[in-house]
Structure formats: C-alpha cells, structure tokens
C-alpha cells in the first residue's frame with residue numbers, strides 16, 4: 345500500500361442508461377475516474393455526451409446502473425438518498441447552470457440555509473455568509489431577492505451557497521452556461537481563485553475554452569472518457585487575470 349491518501353473522489357465502471365420506448369439509451373458507458381485533493385478537473389465534450397449525467401452520478405443526484413463511487417475512500421454503494429443529502433451538505437458543494445436559488449428567500453437566507461440545515465449555529469452561519477459574499481464581491485445585496493440580481497451575481501450567490509459548509513469537493517455543471525461574457529469571466533475567475541487556494545473542483549462545460557482553466561482536462565464523448573490530459577501549470581498571472589479570461593475579450 346502506498347502512503348498517499350485516498351483520492352477525494354473515485355469512480356469505477358460507472359454506467360447509466362435512460363429507458364425510453366426504443367429501449368435503453370446509454371448516457372454514461374463505463375467511466376473510471378480519480379480526482380485527488382486540490383485538483384481542478386474540467387470535463388468537456390459536446391452537448392448530449394453525458395457530462396451532466398456523469399456529474400450527477402458523482403454527486404449522488406442519480407444512481408448508476410452499475411459501477412461505484414468512493415468519496416474520500418468510502419464506498420457509497422449502500423448510501424440511500426438521505427445519506428447522500430447529508431453528505432452533500434457537508435462534503436460536496438454543487439453549482440448548476442441555472443443557479444437554483446430559492447426565489448422567495450433573500451440572498452443572505454439562500455446562502456445561510458445549507459449551514460443552518462447542517463446544524464450550524466445562527467451566528468456562525470451569518471458570519472460564514474458575510475465572509476463568502478464579501479469575498480465573492482456581493483456586498484450590500486444581502487437583502488435583495490435573487491430575481492433582482494444579474495445572472496453573474498446570482499451565480500456568485502449560488503457559489504457562496506455551495507461553499508458555505510466548506511465542502512472539500514465542488515461540482516459545477518455548466519456554471520457559466522446561462523451567463524453573458526462578463527458573467528462568465530466573473531465565475532471562471534472565481535473558480536480559478538478558489539482552486540489556487542486549494543479547493544478541489546470538478547467542472548463540466550461544453551466550452552473547451554472554459555475547460556482550459558482546469559489543470560486537467562477530460563474530453564468526454566458518447567458516454568466515455570476519450571482523453572485525459574494534465575495541462576501545464578499556468579504561470580501566475582501578472583495582471584490579475586488568467587490566460588483563459590483574456591481569450592474572452
């Protein structure tokens with residue numbers, strides 16, 4: 345046995361089909377994947393390749409037909425929905441394309457909710473919310489409703505909500521997919537910054553340019569990993585923007 349710690353996330357032999365009238369359609373056809381602590385893995389591929397299904401399997405939002413997922417060395421095969429929900433609260437932050445904020449709750453309440461659900465004292469939830477919102481650049485909007493914010497701002501709130509319980513793993517499914525160029529740059533810049541501070545991230549995107557902000561890029565086609573490439577660690581940016589963000593201008 346090696347001394348290295350178990351990977352934060354491991355999948356083996358993942359298969360998942362959807363069942364329609366014309367029989368099963370395989371969205372994920374046998375995926376092995378290992379994500380180590382601190383990695384920023386981008387999974388990219390065309391629409392319909394099975395990226396969202398794969399991410400849902402990794403976060404327990406869907407169950408595989410076969411294969412297994414290990415979190416931090418623990419096999420999740422026997423986990424039921426309640427266990428997954430609890431583990432997601434603690435260990436896995438998830439950000440989706442369309443934010444999924446609760447429209448009837450203020451920005452502050454949206455961010456604090458997962459902390460309160462996880463049993464954090466009110467004071468601590470508030471302090472963590474304040475820290476995250478100011479870090480993500482949402483200041484003075486605590487009492488706004490999500491619908492009053494721009495798309496980029498809403499996605500930053502969704503990111504704060506995903507991070508409020510300090511999950512070791514962040515899963516993001518097309519987090520910039522519904523944003524304009526400016527919103528996309530904001531979100532990608534934040535992901536890169538989180539990664540530089542040690543956050544483990546699995547990002548799914550159909551946009552190969554956005555994928556290049558990861559330090560490892562997996563090409564996903566037709567339910568399978570076609571390629572898995574470690575990118576050179578980029579030289580730290582001098583101007584405060586990273587290479588991929590410049591492409592957007």
Ligand code: ADP
Nearest residue numbers: 362363371389390391392393394395396397398
């Ligand atoms: P991606 O995120 O790469 O666009 P998806 O995982 O959403 O890919 O979809 C992969 C395949 O599975 C597609 O062919 C899609 O039509 C199909 N699919 C996805 N979700 C469902 C569903 N709920 N029911 C039936 N087919 C689905």
Ligand code: MG
Nearest residue numbers: 395396397518
């Ligand atoms: Mg998708």
